[in-house]
Amino acid sequence: IEKNGNPAVIWLHFQECTGCSESLLRSSHPTISTLILDMISLDYHETLMVGAGHQAEKSLHDSMKANQGKYILVVEGAIPTKQNGIFCKVSGKTAMESLQEAAKGAAAIISIGTCASYGGIQSVAPNPTGAVGVRDIVKDKPIINIPGCPPNPYNFLSTVLYYLTFKKLPELDNLGRPKFAYGRKIHEHCERRPHFDAGRFAKAYGDPTHAQGYCLYKLGCKGPATSANCSVQRFNDVGAWPVSIGHPCIGCTEPDILFKTAIAEKV
Ligand code: SF4
Ligand code: SF4
Ligand code: F3S
Incomplete structure (x- = not known):
């Protein structure tokens, strides 16, 4: 929950390998501990949080309720859409349902990695699960894509720090990527x-x-x-x-x- 003025961040994992989180864990300036203890309030992250089961679900919903319209939603992984999305479920809900629920109250969404940005490896033909990226599902929120498999963690951290410093999103290209990191070949x-x-x-x-x-x-x-x-x-x-x-x-x-x-x- 927002504390010391640090914005709440909710991080959802869907169809993915967790390589994006793993990459971020190895960053050193700032370190992940500086990020989550001093700069943001990471309220839900299935890989990093201690709580599990009902306790974890409670944290997720407490944060969504307390920070309506203010939290940053980070999504790691693609979202399966075939057969009503049954290929990825957490807490009895499909990834599509969880994403739509969490996106409603988010101020902005960061899609970390190529899976969340565009569907990634899971969406390669024949794409058996109908995997897509966040922007294919959520149409009414600002969405920043930080693609890469995994992306460079500093592109993610720089985007977060930019948002915390300037209270606005960095300039994006036509694929929703920050130009400061993806503006050149x-x-x-x-x-x-x-x-x-x-x-x-x-x-x-x-x-x-x-x-x-x-x-x-x-x-x-x-x-x-x-x-x-x-x-x-x-x-x-x-x-x-x-x-x-x-x-x-x-x-x-x-x-x-x-x-x-x-x-x-x-x-
Ligand atoms: Fe893993 Fe790549 Fe997807 Fe990140 S983008 S979760 S590294 S497969
Ligand atoms: Fe690839 Fe050659 Fe271009 Fe380097 S110079 S990016 S190796 S094509
Ligand atoms: Fe990906 Fe090419 Fe960079 S494979 S990590 S964009 S060098």
Whole structure:
């Protein structure tokens, strides 16, 4: 419940792997403890909360009631829609029902990860559960997408801190992503870019062209069409990101066509 002026946050998990939460747990500036103890009041989060069962449900509903119209709703995971959404249920309610109930009183919704933003891996054809993103279900609330699988936790934290500081949402692109993090293509700042410009491409994993750090475009890199700051922000405070460790970008921050095509190419 809102305390010390810190806004209440309700975090729902649906069809997902919890990688988005796991990624956030490894952030260091600020740390997750600073975030949830000093900056927000995290009233419900199935992975982090101590309570379970009826106690947890009570926390959820107490917070929704006490913070009507004021809480931030964070959603992690896609929402199954086929067969009335029976593929994901918590506390006897489908993900669709829980989302609609929690969205009603939210001031804004953050969809963390590609699952919650656009349906993610679960929605790859034949999409057996009819998985969709939050924006396909909720139409009457401000929704911020922080895609990525998982997204860089600093893109999420920066969005939360922006909202807490300026009391408004950051500027978003046409896919609902904050422009400060998703306003450029990763190709623009990739360290392999000089090889791309010079026409030097890695031909196969493990061969000398790969070992010499040549561009991964011919191994399927989607960097030229992927909007994200991975090549600048990097991950886990160790300076690495997929392309730096030799794997092509699969466009995990992008919706349908790019990401799903990349996944289909792998299977
Ligand atoms: Fe897991 Fe990726 Fe979905 Fe996050 S976006 S919950 S990391 S599958
Ligand atoms: Fe662009 Fe990918 Fe080549 Fe980097 S590795 S320069 S992102 S195509
Ligand atoms: Fe995803 Fe590509 Fe970045 S796969 S993590 S957008 S480098």
